[in-house]
Amino acid sequence: MRVLLDTHVLLWLVREPEKLSKTAVRLLAQxxxxxxxxxxxxxxxxTKARLGKLxxxxxxxxxxxxxxxxxxxxxxxxxxxxxxxxxxxxxxxRDPFDRMLVAQSILEQAPLVxxxxxxxxxxxxxxxx
Numbered sequence: 001m002r003v004l005l006d007t008h009v010l011l012w013l014v015r016e017p018e019k020l021s022k023t024a025v026r027l028l029a030q031x032x033x034x035x036x037x038x039x040x041x042x043x044x045x046x047t048k049a050r051l052g053k054l055x056x057x058x059x060x061x062x063x064x065x066x067x068x069x070x071x072x073x074x075x076x077x078x079x080x081x082x083x084x085x086x087x088x089x090x091x092x093x094r095d096p097f098d099r100m101l102v103a104q105s106i107l108e109q110a111p112l113v114x115x116x117x118x119x120x121x122x123x124x125x126x127x128x129x
């Protein structure tokens with residue numbers, strides 16, 4: 001099974017794992033689960049760190065390769081197909097980061113691990129939390 005981490009789940013996993021649900025902790029600890037971290041999450045972390053909204057993201061950004069290695073996670077690049085679906089989703093949600101993560105989750109057939117209840121209303125996405 002492959003799963004895609006929402007940005008806040010990535011941050012919690014590294015900095016505040018106690019915020020994760022028991023379901024998420026059990027799932028992400030399984031050896032046969034492939035964890036995906038999207039380039040979109042790195043973009044979101046970098047943007048929010050630059051704006052001063054998320055200074056705690058700066059250490060992660062300084063060595064994302066090590067963060068991924070420590071989490072046994074694989075990077076997921078953003079493709080034009082992802083971008084096209086993210087922009088065209090029939091979903092009343094304006095956050096571009098969320099829209100792209102939902103599109104990637106759908107196209108990669110990887111449930112999105114998120115505590116964001118707004119994402120559950122996106123058409124075609126499977127949410128685990």
